[in-house]
Amino acid sequence: MLLTLIVFVPALAGVIVLASPARAAKWIAGGFSLAVFLASMWLYFGLLGDSSPNFGTVMDPQWYINATWIDVAINSFHFKVNYALGADGLSIPMLILNALLTFLAVIGSWHIEKRVKLYMAMLLILETGVAGVFAAFDLFLFFLFWEIELIPMFLLIAIWGGARREYAAWKFLIYTLVGSAFTLAGIFLIYFEEGGRDASFQHFAQNGLNLTGALPFFGTTVSLGLVTFLLLFSGFAVKIPMWPVHTWLPDAHTEAPTAVSVLLAGVLLKMGAYGLIRICLGFVPHGAMEFAPVLGIFAAINVLWGALASMAQQDMKKMIAYSSVSHMGYVLLGVAAASAAGSLNLAFRQAALTGATLQMFTHGTITGMLFFSVGVLYEKAHTRDIDVFGGIGKRMPTLMLLYSVACFAALGLPGMSGFVAEYLTFTGSFATLPVVTILSVFGVVLTAGYLLWMLRRSFYGPLNMKWSWLTDANAREAFPLVALAVVIIFVGIFPTPMLNLLAPTLSQMIHHMTPVIGG
Amino acid sequence: MDFVSYAWVIPALPLAAMILIFFGTRPLEMLARRRASGETAGAGHSAGHDHDASATDAHASPAVSAQGEDTHGASHSGGHSENGGATPFWAMAGSVIGVVAMVLAFFVAVGVLVEFLTTKDNNLIQHGQYIFLFDWFRFGNLDYTIAFRVDQLTAVMLVVVTGVSMLVHLYSIGYMEGDPGYSRFFIELALFTVAMLILVLGANFLVLFIGWELVGLSSYLLVGFWFDAAPEPPGSDLDLPYPPAAALKAFLTTRLGDFGFMIGILILFFSTGTFDFGALNSAATYTHVNQVALTAAMILVFCGAVGKSAQFPLHVWLPDAMAGPTPVSALIHAATMVAAGVYLVARLFPLYHFAAGPQSLEVVGYVGGFTALFAATIALVQNDIKKVLAYSTISQLGYMFVGLAVGPNNALGIFHLFTHAFFKALLFLGSGAVIHALGTQDMRKMGGLARYIPITAATFLVATLSISGFPFFAGFFSKDPIIGQAFDYGTTHGGNYTLYGLTIVTAFLTAFYMFRAYFLTFGGRYGQIAGFWGAERAYRGEAHPHPPSWVMWLPLVILAFPAALAGYWSSFANFLTKGATPAVNISDYINSAFSDKLTLIGIVVALAGIALAWLMYGVQALPAKVFTGNPIGKGIHALLMHKYYMDDLYRLIIKYVVLGLAHLTVLFDRYIIDGIVNGSGMAVRGLGAATRRTESGNTQGYGAAIFGGALIILLLLFFAVGVLKL
Amino acid sequence: MVTLNSFLVLGAILFCIGLFGALSKRNAVAILMSIEIMLNAVNITLVGYSSAFMGHTHGERLTGQIFAIFIITVAAAEAAVALAMIIAIYRRRSTIDIGEINLMRW
Amino acid sequence: MSLDIPTIAFYLIAIVLVGSALAVVLLRNIVHSALFLAVMFGAAAGAYVLLNAEFIAIVQVLIYAGAVTILVLFAIMLTRNAQSQSSNPFAKQWWLALIICVLLGFGLVYAVGNSAMAVASAFAPVHLATLGADSGTVTRLGQLLYSPFVYSYVLPFEIASVVLLVAIIGAIVIGRED
Numbered sequence A: 001m002l003l004t005l006i007v008f009v010p011a012l013a014g015v016i017v018l019a020s021p022a023r024a025a026k027w028i029a030g031g032f033s034l035a036v037f038l039a040s041m042w043l044y045f046g047l048l049g050d051s052s053p054n055f056g057t058v059m060d061p062q063w064y065i066n067a068t069w070i071d072v073a074i075n076s077f078h079f080k081v082n083y084a085l086g087a088d089g090l091s092i093p094m095l096i097l098n099a100l101l102t103f104l105a106v107i108g109s110w111h112i113e114k115r116v117k118l119y120m121a122m123l124l125i126l127e128t129g130v131a132g133v134f135a136a137f138d139l140f141l142f143f144l145f146w147e148i149e150l151i152p153m154f155l156l157i158a159i160w161g162g163a164r165r166e167y168a169a170w171k172f173l174i175y176t177l178v179g180s181a182f183t184l185a186g187i188f189l190i191y192f193e194e195g196g197r198d199a200s201f202q203h204f205a206q207n208g209l210n211l212t213g214a215l216p217f218f219g220t221t222v223s224l225g226l227v228t229f230l231l232l233f234s235g236f237a238v239k240i241p242m243w244p245v246h247t248w249l250p251d252a253h254t255e256a257p258t259a260v261s262v263l264l265a266g267v268l269l270k271m272g273a274y275g276l277i278r279i280c281l282g283f284v285p286h287g288a289m290e291f292a293p294v295l296g297i298f299a300a301i302n303v304l305w306g307a308l309a310s311m312a313q314q315d316m317k318k319m320i321a322y323s324s325v326s327h328m329g330y331v332l333l334g335v336a337a338a339s340a341a342g343s344l345n346l347a348f349r350q351a352a353l354t355g356a357t358l359q360m361f362t363h364g365t366i367t368g369m370l371f372f373s374v375g376v377l378y379e380k381a382h383t384r385d386i387d388v389f390g391g392i393g394k395r396m397p398t399l400m401l402l403y404s405v406a407c408f409a410a411l412g413l414p415g416m417s418g419f420v421a422e423y424l425t426f427t428g429s430f431a432t433l434p435v436v437t438i439l440s441v442f443g444v445v446l447t448a449g450y451l452l453w454m455l456r457r458s459f460y461g462p463l464n465m466k467w468s469w470l471t472d473a474n475a476r477e478a479f480p481l482v483a484l485a486v487v488i489i490f491v492g493i494f495p496t497p498m499l500n501l502l503a504p505t506l507s508q509m510i511h512h513m514t515p516v517i518g519g
Numbered sequence B: 001m002d003f004v005s006y007a008w009v010i011p012a013l014p015l016a017a018m019i020l021i022f023f024g025t026r027p028l029e030m031l032a033r034r035r036a037s038g039e040t041a042g043a044g045h046s047a048g049h050d051h052d053a054s055a056t057d058a059h060a061s062p063a064v065s066a067q068g069e070d071t072h073g074a075s076h077s078g079g080h081s082e083n084g085g086a087t088p089f090w091a092m093a094g095s096v097i098g099v100v101a102m103v104l105a106f107f108v109a110v111g112v113l114v115e116f117l118t119t120k121d122n123n124l125i126q127h128g129q130y131i132f133l134f135d136w137f138r139f140g141n142l143d144y145t146i147a148f149r150v151d152q153l154t155a156v157m158l159v160v161v162t163g164v165s166m167l168v169h170l171y172s173i174g175y176m177e178g179d180p181g182y183s184r185f186f187i188e189l190a191l192f193t194v195a196m197l198i199l200v201l202g203a204n205f206l207v208l209f210i211g212w213e214l215v216g217l218s219s220y221l222l223v224g225f226w227f228d229a230a231p232e233p234p235g236s237d238l239d240l241p242y243p244p245a246a247a248l249k250a251f252l253t254t255r256l257g258d259f260g261f262m263i264g265i266l267i268l269f270f271s272t273g274t275f276d277f278g279a280l281n282s283a284a285t286y287t288h289v290n291q292v293a294l295t296a297a298m299i300l301v302f303c304g305a306v307g308k309s310a311q312f313p314l315h316v317w318l319p320d321a322m323a324g325p326t327p328v329s330a331l332i333h334a335a336t337m338v339a340a341g342v343y344l345v346a347r348l349f350p351l352y353h354f355a356a357g358p359q360s361l362e363v364v365g366y367v368g369g370f371t372a373l374f375a376a377t378i379a380l381v382q383n384d385i386k387k388v389l390a391y392s393t394i395s396q397l398g399y400m401f402v403g404l405a406v407g408p409n410n411a412l413g414i415f416h417l418f419t420h421a422f423f424k425a426l427l428f429l430g431s432g433a434v435i436h437a438l439g440t441q442d443m444r445k446m447g448g449l450a451r452y453i454p455i456t457a458a459t460f461l462v463a464t465l466s467i468s469g470f471p472f473f474a475g476f477f478s479k480d481p482i483i484g485q486a487f488d489y490g491t492t493h494g495g496n497y498t499l500y501g502l503t504i505v506t507a508f509l510t511a512f513y514m515f516r517a518y519f520l521t522f523g524g525r526y527g528q529i530a531g532f533w534g535a536e537r538a539y540r541g542e543a544h545p546h547p548p549s550w551v552m553w554l555p556l557v558i559l560a561f562p563a564a565l566a567g568y569w570s571s572f573a574n575f576l577t578k579g580a581t582p583a584v585n586i587s588d589y590i591n592s593a594f595s596d597k598l599t600l601i602g603i604v605v606a607l608a609g610i611a612l613a614w615l616m617y618g619v620q621a622l623p624a625k626v627f628t629g630n631p632i633g634k635g636i637h638a639l640l641m642h643k644y645y646m647d648d649l650y651r652l653i654i655k656y657v658v659l660g661l662a663h664l665t666v667l668f669d670r671y672i673i674d675g676i677v678n679g680s681g682m683a684v685r686g687l688g689a690a691t692r693r694t695e696s697g698n699t700q701g702y703g704a705a706i707f708g709g710a711l712i713i714l715l716l717l718f719f720a721v722g723v724l725k726l
Numbered sequence C: 001m002v003t004l005n006s007f008l009v010l011g012a013i014l015f016c017i018g019l020f021g022a023l024s025k026r027n028a029v030a031i032l033m034s035i036e037i038m039l040n041a042v043n044i045t046l047v048g049y050s051s052a053f054m055g056h057t058h059g060e061r062l063t064g065q066i067f068a069i070f071i072i073t074v075a076a077a078e079a080a081v082a083l084a085m086i087i088a089i090y091r092r093r094s095t096i097d098i099g100e101i102n103l104m105r106w
Numbered sequence D: 001m002s003l004d005i006p007t008i009a010f011y012l013i014a015i016v017l018v019g020s021a022l023a024v025v026l027l028r029n030i031v032h033s034a035l036f037l038a039v040m041f042g043a044a045a046g047a048y049v050l051l052n053a054e055f056i057a058i059v060q061v062l063i064y065a066g067a068v069t070i071l072v073l074f075a076i077m078l079t080r081n082a083q084s085q086s087s088n089p090f091a092k093q094w095w096l097a098l099i100i101c102v103l104l105g106f107g108l109v110y111a112v113g114n115s116a117m118a119v120a121s122a123f124a125p126v127h128l129a130t131l132g133a134d135s136g137t138v139t140r141l142g143q144l145l146y147s148p149f150v151y152s153y154v155l156p157f158e159i160a161s162v163v164l165l166v167a168i169i170g171a172i173v174i175g176r177e178d
Helices: A002-019 A022-045 A091-108 A116-135 A139-148 A150-160 A165-193 A201-210 A224-239 A248-255 A258-283 A285-311 A316-339 A346-381 A397-410 A417-429 A434-459 A475-493 A496-517 B009-045 B051-076 B089-118 B122-127 B152-175 B182-201 B205-223 B243-272 B277-281 B291-308 B317-323 B326-335 B337-347 B349-355 B358-379 B385-406 B411-438 B454-468 B474-492 B498-521 B550-568 B572-576 B586-595 B597-618 B631-641 B643-692 B699-723 C004-024 C028-052 C063-093 D005-026 D030-050 D054-078 D094-114 D116-121 D137-146 D154-175
Strands: A062-074 A077-087 A214-217 A220-223 B129-139 B142-150
Touching: A002 A022, A002 A062, A002 A077, A002 A091, A002 A116, A022 A091, A022 A116, A077 A091, A077 A116, A077 A139, A091 A116, A091 A258, A091 A346, A091 A475, A091 A496, A116 A139, A116 A150, A116 A258, A139 A150, A139 A165, A139 A258, A150 A165, A150 A258, A165 A224, A165 A248, A165 B643, A201 A258, A201 A285, A201 A496, A214 A224, A220 A224, A220 A285, A224 A258, A224 A285, A248 A258, A248 A316, A258 A285, A258 A316, A258 A346, A258 A496, A285 A316, A285 A434, A285 A496, A285 B643, A316 A346, A316 A417, A316 A434, A316 A496, A346 A397, A346 A417, A346 A475, A346 A496, A346 B129, A346 B142, A397 A417, A397 A434, A397 A475, A417 A434, A417 A475, A417 B142, A417 B205, A417 B243, A434 B243, A496 B129, B009 B089, B009 B152, B009 B182, B089 B152, B089 B182, B142 B152, B142 B182, B142 B205, B152 B182, B152 B326, B152 B337, B152 B411, B152 B550, B152 B572, B182 B205, B182 B326, B182 B337, B205 B243, B205 B291, B205 B317, B205 B326, B205 B337, B243 B277, B243 B291, B243 B317, B277 B349, B291 B337, B291 B349, B291 B358, B317 B326, B317 B385, B326 B337, B326 B385, B326 B411, B337 B349, B337 B385, B337 B411, B349 B358, B358 B385, B358 B498, B358 B643, B385 B411, B385 B474, B385 B498, B411 B454, B411 B474, B411 B550, B411 B572, B454 B474, B454 B498, B454 B550, B454 B597, B474 B498, B474 B550, B474 B586, B474 B597, B498 B597, B586 B597, B631 B643, B699 C004, B699 D094, C004 C028, C004 D005, C004 D094, C028 C063, C028 D005, C028 D030, C028 D054, C063 D054, C063 D137, C063 D154, D005 D030, D030 D054, D054 D137, D137 D154
Parallel strands: none
Antiparallel strands: A062 A077, A214 A220, B129 B142
């Protein structure tokens, strides 16, 4: 019931916002998103009551609700969709992150004046779509929410975006739709290969190991597991985004308004990573194992490519967008390492996968903070060009402090969550994919390079007189930044609760995969 | 009293100070400042978004920030005493909190050291003691633990760090007086101290790496402390580093080293499944580990040390890091952080020495030896007093690595680290006093300053003698054994005396350039005592030097004692090796130091260096033109002035290779990937435009198409049935 | 001997003549007339089938004729509407040459 | 081949049908075309009679030869264009239409003679109408169309009436001068 509320209250709030006067829109949206955030915190704290809390696994989700929704049987053809929502260690952090970032996005959008009702409603409906993706425990329901999220996001970019907003919005939409078409094909394939009677996650997780064999393919045969994996992964790869289907991201980020960039980087990319871990890895272990070396190579390319491309950017947002590509590479690395073949200590795999999952959360907060920082600057200066600034740190000490915190978190400084995630990922992934890991570690150097170089060019040095009128971030602007900084530093210093939350789910997943990957 | 168990207080104190300043006194200071400016400036500030208001704001601010720039340009090169008067009350309160915290921490650290010196508890001696243990997480048998442990090595480092940090805190009250970022400075100083203490207390790679990166952060912040300074105007030949650029360079260069370090950690972790130093250093852990992998791992770990300790080829950041305030240079870039690399190798000494192949320590030794000579040669020609000290630091760190590489245990290198911390901190603080007094760091505008600031001169002289290896001073006792051991190492390694040659030549150069610096600054021609004690006539500058306040000279005096006497800790090796080497009493220690022929050679070499410096700069009997007059000498001089063109090489690599690749990726994205994506879109549109022609609106055409199509199907069916017999 | 085949061939020929008219005339009324020819051709075919099988199970094979009746009904309706449209178009544009009625082009 | 009266009647009707259809299509004057259309409708009614479908034949005469022809003539009259030389011209691509139609015709005839379905039934004898024979099909048709008790097409029939109603209203609405 709690999950139903978390998923649908935002959409309801969106309708209420649309029906209420424009003056109240922000307050209503803010109030509801705060309420949803508090409710989503209860997802975690509500489980803490026991001395040894059970955060659930994919086989045994918490907050589970299951009702038959569509059930059509024609002879042997059986199409069954259940309204099944659940949460476990993998989805609870994502649900909380989603609710948190939506709330902060509403706060961060306080200055929006253009069609504010529709804007707030779209933010809230977006929250519903994303929360649904993370909470769904039925494959078709998952896909439904996966597609629902596109509509508000498309509108948010296309209406409130920058100069090239329509190009960016269409690019986002078409990329995602093409990817998810393959995913849908993959969903049907796995559904019918696995009996065609049950689309629940538990069913697939239970029977994922059976997904072996070969499919005829133009005179030859291909591995069924690999085909299923690749079909499912296509949509997730676009969303993550994995090189070479990443070019929608910089455009979308650059054109989207600040809060939408935050959500886009903070939670939408996580949908892809979540799908990769939950569905590709959990349901198609054979395919994941076969694809893991290639995935690892893509991960390294992602990391280095994103970092190098960031270095060449003039636009702060574009730079951060490419940094997202780079950072999501670590997620790919962790997943690839967790599923690569080899008879090794399972603990390494678990470390890698935990690192990847933590990186999902942590990247959401850190990139959100980076985008909010740029947003504050952009609202004042109306430009994001790194080189036109210079020495503005003198005028904006608070913003410089918070922006620096975000940058240092992004480059993996200890004491902040990015470090924990990257360190876990690297230490785990080196065991199975050493070369790829070494390449990815080099990304850390490049990350430091472009972020600090950006800080230097914009904030350091003598003040460019052109910007002498800039004012520092006020309390309303600083609030999302401070809130995220608190989360980042808390997880960076004391990651244990977070890791405890992730552990049972991922551990179950890794152990379940043991017959496939060896070890 | 059980100091060891309370060792967690040591990092907690500066942490508490940091938090108190950040959340306590600094906001109060800002509040007070705002109230003061509100009283004077009136309501001008409050009208934020109004156009007129912002226009006047823009009008007013050039004056403000131009003034700010001027002061920062000046403060950048040292003289910021005229920076706007006294330190505000709350800022001062913050700094006092910092100093008090550091004094307390220092006493606890000394207590810890004393306890280790006096304890009879064999378990404590052999294994040290965990003072803090917290599991971040545990995966199967892999644990990610935050663990602090104190043992002898840590105890020594604790004293060094807290001691120097305490004095630097005190000194900074004077040095940073009136600086707008006064509170920020103390926050960052405290942050550094905490990070450095985490680094030395860490009982495993995880914690050490955390400290390692955090000291990098605080180094970045402090080097870039005057982040709004303007770059040096073109035409100056002093080549003063520009703080924002220097900070960036420092962070990135050390990160490049950390890349290797991280991979080394990964290999070790993968091979052994543990981060813990205790486990890693015990033989049982690595018996089944591939020797080659282990050797590679140790060399990679050393890469981290190369970055942090500014060894060739990653030394380029340290001279630039002198852009930071001088107390920072003393604390971070001389005494403590840059020694972290040495500490790291020393910490893992059993791994290097016993487990990994001999190549690992050879790499350490040769990199160290080469860097020692390399940096010393550059130091010969520097005109910036801080640059001289920076290159001397690099050179001395090279010595420490040689000491670790050739020594039977890690005592040689750490002992030099120990003494070096004091005399180099003293040198930097002394140079800071000079810069504070004159407002410049160009040695050509100094000379004879001993007359004006005698305390500074005397303490500086003590430190100079110490670093030069003059007998009876600390540096002599720590450096000469390294040179001697390098000779023995050559003997036992088939007569390969390369390391010995490198170190002995460096010893000569060190004595020369340090005394050159001393003479140029404090002594010179016309001076008393044959130029050792300067006179007014030797002064070449214009500014009137003013003597430092007590908060600045007191640390100098305090530091002079360990700088001169630290070498007399005769049983250091015995202490550090947990009794594995015999204890030596003090008279035997001194006797053995002078009875060796090699030591005598070292003394002679040092004296020769001092004598040459005296001839050239003390009495100026031998002008430098003798060396730079001929073409070869001129060429070498130019090469040294340009620091072997290393900076230019890096600049080229970054500009053309890294940024070139970066732009290539962007071009690839834009033209290849987006080209394909947009191209397929265009192709569909083109196809649509082409087929659109058939939609002519002519219904009869459509009808013809329908029935023509039906006809084709019909014919195909006939073909299939009649001909193919399907 | 007149067999079903005779009627089928007759229907096919008529259909093709009608089709030719529908595809080649420019006058909308002529096209409509051609379409009527095609409909008649189909009707002849249907009634032919109906009649050919009437002998076997008497009474049950009148479906073809039923079809024809419906076709005639619909054709009448169609003719009425189509001619109304033609008149309406003529009133607007003073032509019923469908080569010139191309508002829907592209 | 025995030339009995119905056979002769069939060939006569067939010739008239094809000839008048060709005349409809080929004549230059639209009014002549319309008149030949009426001839064709009448001949078709004859063919229905030959096939023992008296009811269809009557309906054909009533609706086609009567109503539709009148409609067409009215339409021609109302849309008479004074300027045009030829009231019933060919389009430019008439040759294409000709090729398609001829080939399609051959195809259809070939299919009628050769496809499996056609072979089984195409040579089935057709009961041509003979004078004085029992004509019971109208009754049966009536039952089949309207009977509420036995299996019938009453529902489609009612729908057809709705279609007609719609067509009437539609024709009025469209053709109305506004």
